[in-house]
Amino acid sequence: MKGHRGSSPPILKDRHSRQPSNRGGGDIFTTEKRSQVMSLVKSKDTKPELKVRSALHSLGFRFRLHRKDLPGCPDIVLPMYRTVVFVHGCFWHQHKGCRKAKLPKQNARFWAAKLRRNARRDVEVRNQLRALGWKVVILWECRLGK
Numbered sequence: 001m002k003g004h005r006g007s008s009p010p011i012l013k014d015r016h017s018r019q020p021s022n023r024g025g026g027d028i029f030t031t032e033k034r035s036q037v038m039s040l041v042k043s044k045d046t047k048p049e050l051k052v053r054s055a056l057h058s059l060g061f062r063f064r065l066h067r068k069d070l071p072g073c074p075d076i077v078l079p080m081y082r083t084v085v086f087v088h089g090c091f092w093h094q095h096k097g098c099r100k101a102k103l104p105k106q107n108a109r110f111w112a113a114k115l116r117r118n119a120r121r122d123v124e125v126r127n128q129l130r131a132l133g134w135k136v137v138i139l140w141e142c143r144l145g146k
């Protein structure tokens with residue numbers, strides 16, 4: 001739409017469906033990393049997302065949540081502005097240059113591959129949304145405060 005492409009870091013959108021710790025199985029995190037990661041994935045309604053919602057709400061915006069009929073099931077949808085908002089965890093979405101995006105030392109190859117796949121998919125999602133005429137806004141968790 002507005003011709004503002006390629007300037008943002010790779011966008012990912014996968015938090016809801018991939019939570020490796022749910023799978024049982026091997027010990028893929030160190031204890032320290034596990035708690036760090038878990039604090040990012042805890043639930044669908046992550047705190048940063050709630051913050052954004054209440055801010056939007058108090059400003060009088062009308063929005064809908066997790067619209068499954070849109071590519072990537074955007075966290076927040078503002079139909080009147082034809083805008084979707086993704087609230088991205090810095091790790092899962094590999095916020096460039098962010099310290100929260102650092103890969104765990106253990107299983108670094110696993111994580112690198114996984115997150116690269118996510119990145120590719122999310123670029124697709126973003127492109128699909130834009131092709132449908134939606135403006136895509138990415139908000140990074142680290143920028144929203146704790």
Ligand SMILES: [Zn+2]
Nearest residue numbers: 090095098142
């Ligand atoms: Zn960040």
